[in-house]
Amino acid sequence: MNITAENGKQKIEGKMLGQNLKIAFVIIIGFFCSATFAQEKEIEMARIKGGEFLPLYGVDSVRVEVKTFLLDIYPVTNADYLNFVQKNPDWSKSRVIKLFADERYLYHWKSDLNIGEETLPNAPITNVSWFAAKKYCDCQGKRLPTLDEWEYAAMADETSPDARIKDSYNQKILSWYETPKTFDNPIGSNSRNYWGVYDLHGLVWEWAMDFNSVLISGESRRGKSTDRNLFCGGAVGATDLMDYAAFMRYAFRGSIKARYAIKNLGFRCAMDAEKLEVRN
Helix, strand or coil, X not given: CCHHHHHHHHHHHHHXXXXXXXXXXXXXXXXXXXXXXXXXCCCCEEEECCEEECXXXXXXXXXXXXXXXXXXXXXXXXXXHHHHHHHCHHHCCCCCCCCCCCCCCCCCXXXXXECCCCCXXXXXXXXXXXXXXXXXXXXXXXXXXXXXXXXXXXXCXXXXXXXXXXXXXXXXXXXXXXXXXXXXXXXXXXCCCCCCCXXXXXXXXXXXXXXXXXXXXXXXXXXXXXXXXXXXXXXXXXXXXXXXHHHHXXXXXXXXXXXXXXXXXXXXXXXXXXXXXXXX
């Protein structure tokens, strides 16, 4: 037998097998989530180098370790979410299960697949529930950032990874809180921070994976008998009583439920650093 011909046949058969496995993989993935994975377009994520920090709720100098992770450079936009809804019609405003989103879900959109003329495609998506945000990130092969990850990335300003000691940092955030309708502005409206991430402050509030644990002290968050229905304001053992901006974030998070859709609340996705390395 011609060895060259036999090798060629084996290569062709191997290639066909690889293609068939790839198709099968896509079909399996599509069964669970109709949206395409992020490899179809450039993944715009920033690498946030891990470290330790003392969060607002810390007690007795308990520091929190954050592992290196990836975070979307920009919040998810109306255009991004429209693409998701087109591929996942069960998450359209007329078909979403009410258990997973209240009556304000996508309230600002004109219809299921029409965001309307007054809504900017490149403005951050808002009026989406935690369930919807989580599903979106799942369908990108990502996840929502944890509370600690979000706060860790958001404590940076343009030049330093932890700007909380700067009066200008806290005041800038408080000034944003007083500015109306920033959720209508396009993404990238605010300077990128030390990590290369835009709009963590200055545009919208953002969902975190474990948002409903915010008013539990640092010790109880890590305890075995954590009561996640503890919403007493006194449960926060604050490390910095002057950090009013952080207090407002934590108070807001502690007042909402997963099915709430709020006009100034959006989200962005995160990913374990190891997961992207495996993909590549």
